[in-house]
Amino acid sequence: MNNGYGVYISGGVNSTFIDNNIINNSNGIYFSSAYNNTFYGNNFLHNTVQGFSNSATNSATNGTLGNFWLDHLGIDGDSDGILDTSYALGGSGGVVDDFPLSIWNNESFAPEIIYTPSDITYETHSTGHNLTWRALDESSTVFEIYFNGSSQGINPFNSREFFNVSIDGFDLGETNVTIIFRDSDFNEATQTVIVTVVDTVPPNITILTNITFIEGNLDSLLNWTFADFHPYNYTLFVEDQVKISGLWNNSISLNVNVSHHLKDIYNYTLLVQDTSSNYNISVLLVNVIDGTPPVVSQPSNVTYEQGTSGNNITWMATDNYPANYSIYRDGLLVTEGNWTSGVNITIDVDGLSLGIYNYSIIVYDINNLTVSSFVLVTVEPSLGFFVNHPSDISFLEGLDSNSILWNINGNRTGAYTIYQDSLNISSGTWLDNQLVNYSLIGLSPGVYNFAILLNSSTYEIITDAVMVTVNIDNIDPLLNDESDLLFLENSINNSIQWTFFDDNPDYYELWVNDFKVETDVWPSNHSLMFSLDHLTPGEYNYTLFIYDLRGNYANDTVLIFVVDATAPVISSYPSGPNVTLEYGHILNLTWQAYDYSSSNYTVYVDNVGVITNVWINKSLTNFSISDLNLGNHNVTIVFRDFYGLTSTHEVLVIVEDITKPELSSPIDLSFTEGVTGAKIINWSVIDDFNGTYLLYRNGTLNKTGSWNGSDFISIDVSSLSEGAYNFTLIVTDFSGNTKTDIVEVTVLSSSSEPPSSSEPSSSTTTTTTPTTTAIPILSSSDSISISTTSLSSPWSIFFFFVSFVLLFWLKKKKNT
Structure with a gap:
């Protein structure tokens, strides 16, 4: 064994080789110019080339019994000890062992693993992953599977059979899968495979399309849902600025109200990550358009005596996007120009001949939305007595304090009749310098012509008309603009106070981070205060909506930034400053820390960081350590919150050897x-x-x-x-x-x-000592x-x- 050749035969003839173990050689048996040689009952294990012959006269069997070849992976279907397929030697001789043994001959070896799987990597939560082994032993008994050192049970095995082990459902990371084959003689063969479970799939996120809505639309919402096996955090950017961020799971969705935006195009980008740093991005454009035409005041009709001066018409228009205006008299263009929101537009009407003239104005904004208004100008002849011309009146429905007041002068007396849209509604007599007051209580929305007909004692007749416009309440409530706030966690007397006003108040809504948290009728003092002292560290969006009875509304948003001023608190930790560990044993250390802004922790062993991981508030943090050398070792854990505040705990681990040899x-x-x-x-x-x-x-x-x-x-x-x-x-x-x-x-x-x-x-002499x-x-x-x-x-x-x-x-x- 362990040679270049196990058996090398050069020139040999008529030799027989039986019951040999030929192991770990470059060549097992090699025939060089050798003929009529026979070999059987031999065990060939772990040779690079098991057998080689250039002569066909050499035989690998005695006719019923061949040899055991470790690399022959055939099966013994009838369990007669002979594999069902032959084994061919190398070389041009074409020597074939037709009776290869299914197990080694006359020897007791440890089980041989003849088919081994490679290390495997698979995607988390995918299925159908197995490890397959095949082992060889003359007294096959059992095999035992371990996952990271934990036994999964003992099972019988038969020599040369394939064994499948399912590895589905492993956690992320590496798992050591070890198989131990044991035979009845307590011989063992062991092999370990590394199974790596990875997460390369980014989170699934709903992809929203671009949206367009009219400025002021309250129903403009963005809604995202996420899905991933290992969710972590999300960040929403608006025009490259972080709007909101946080942790997520598969049971929540992100709703964002975008109705507060003014006319413009806004880029919303949502970044969603899982714990393996896979990410997905949703980008959309929010296009806010102007759907509101300008608002223009309605001046009163103008009446003046011919030849007088200082007579004019003044309009005031408002809009967020003003453009230009045109003024017409009896349908003919008189003047035009640009206008500014909230600034008067005035035209001089002096010098007109006797008669009635229709002056109209058309006001445009940049989106070509328009509003118009017309005023009647009456030029009368000069009279011996006269009545003043009250201004036309425009007011919101529900206001009952308005009236028309005529003042009659001219050293005469007479009678008067008041008409509302040609309907006689009041009459009486008048004296010189008398005031005639007509109340406008109870009018519904609309435009009314109130005219007074005066008859003097000298048979003179004059008239005057006042246009009264009762408007539907379409004016938004007035709401003060509160500044954004920033304060430390646990500080006191932090609050938002809004004041507001409207002629027809109804109710309010308070939204926090795009969730409605409170609604009620307007308080009688037209003021609301909300305490903020309970807020934990983070960024909050407080938005107040106030509504009147006609559905007009106003809103204001305040951004609240609560800064974490408290470092994490380590509430439990290993007892005692020192821990004694027997050399070669495993030490388990457990800490618990809490912080509402928990982020991560790092464990250092002798000032070298060995692990950094996500830290969840109030969860137990476990750390196991082994293989420490004898002596003292410093184990330090550092907890960090999202604001960079840290807390540290140290344990001195004393590794001793108190085990006797x-x-x-x-x-x-x-x-x-x-x-x-x-x-x-x-x-x-x-x-x-x-x-x-x-x-x-x-x-x-x-x-x-x-x-x-x-x-x-x-x-x-x-x-x-x-x-x-x-x-x-x-x-x-x-x-x-x-x-x-x-x-x-x-x-x-x-x-x-x-x-x-x-x-x-001490002496050769015999003594009694x-x-x-x-x-x-x-x-x-x-x-x-x-x-x-x-x-x-x-x-x-x-x-x-x-x-x-x-x-x-x-x-x-x-x-x-």
Whole structure:
């Protein structure tokens, strides 16, 4: 094995090769100019080229039995031990094994994994993902699957069968999938595949089309819905400025009211992201057009005596987008020009001949929307008495304080009649310098002609007419414009106060972040105040709408910015400033922190950031750590909120090694002095760290040395002379943890005499002084058998007694 050739035959003929293991070679069996050779019952495993022959006379079978080829992936359909398909060797000889073995011959190997899947990456929440293995073993028993070290159960397996393991439904990230095949001889074969689940699909977002609406339309809303397996946050930009942002999930939608925009085109861009930084964008244009024509005042009709001066007509027009106007007299253009919203347009009507003239004005805005108004100008002859000409009156419905007041002068008396649209509605007499007052209570919306006919005592007649226009209430309420606010979280006395006015008040609505939160009738004091002290950090849009009885409305928006002034609070954390960890074990640390603007956290180990992740308010933050070296380590967690405020907690992790080495306990030895063959005591020692050892024989240091993390310590005792010996081994690891084992060695005399002293006496002369005889050390299973035939002297009896006590004490000590 492990050669260029497992079997190389050059020029050989009539040879037979049986029951060989040919493993890990460049070439398994190679015939070069060799003929009539036969090989069968051999195992070919892990050779680059399993077999090669340029001669067809060589045979890979004896007619019923071939060889085992590890790379032959055929099946044994009838379970007779022979695969159903043949195996062809390399070379021009065309040698074929027609009876390939389904399992290796006369050997017990660990299971061989002959078909292994590659590492796999798939999209989250997709299905149909499997890992397939195929294993080979002569005593196939079970396989066990682990996901990240967690067993998923034990299942039986049959040699050469394919095994599918479903890996659908894994979380994002990497998962270690490990399969262990075990046979009945407890041999194992292991293979690990890395399954990576990724999220590359951007969130699904409704794509809105561009919208166009008339300025002031209250029903102008944008509505987006989102969908993703791993939602995170969204940001809405208006003209490249952030309007609103936040977290989202699949159960919410984003509604945005755009009715507050004035005429223009606005770019709305919505950016939606998931936790894997995939994103989608929705862009649309909001086109606000002007659908409201200008508003122009209605001046009163003008009546004046011929020859007087200072007579004119004055209009006032209002519009957000003024353009030009034209003034006509009796249908003929008199003048034209540009106008400014809220600025008077005046035309002089002096110098006209007797008669009645129709003056009309047409006012245009830039969108060519128009409004018109006409005024009658009456030029009368000069009279001996006269009545003043009150101005035409225009007022909103519901106002009952209006009246027409005529003042009659001329040193005369007479009678009067008042007409409303040719209908006689009032009459009476008048005196010089008398005021005639007619109330306009109860008029419905419309245009009315009120005329007074005056008859004097000298038979003179004069008239005057006043145009009264009662307008439908189409004037928006008056609402003050509140400034935007910015204040710190938890500060006090923060509020918005709006004041407003209208002749026909009805109700109001308060919207917060495009959601209606309050509606009620107008307060009698025409004022509303809303406290803001309860708001948590963030940006808020407060919009107040006020409506009158005719549906006219006004609105004002205030942006509220609440700044987070409080760092995150770590409410629970690992107990104690120090944590002790046994080397090689896993340490789990848990923190809990809260902050309404939670963002993320980072864990540092010895000032090196090892993980950064999203932190959800009040959730438990778990961190597991292992593979730390011995010594002190600083584990620091930093919580951050969206405003950059941080809180930190540190834990000192002390990694110790308090585990004693694992030391085998060889059995005690007993052998006859002089018997050939090595007598060796072998200890095995296992520990995570290297160490040293001390080996004592009968209490005297006999040997020292060092050992690696997994090592053997041996001593050859073959040369010991007759006697009893105590070999004590003390092993110490790098951290000073020790383990001790004692092996007792008894060397018997080659004759039937009891064992003599294991050490030579200090003199060759015979004395009555006891010699330093080695004392046998008994194991817990040994029995004590003492012959009394040699106790022929007091000293012998004394020595026997001392030896017996010492043996008993050592036996008891070992047992404990």
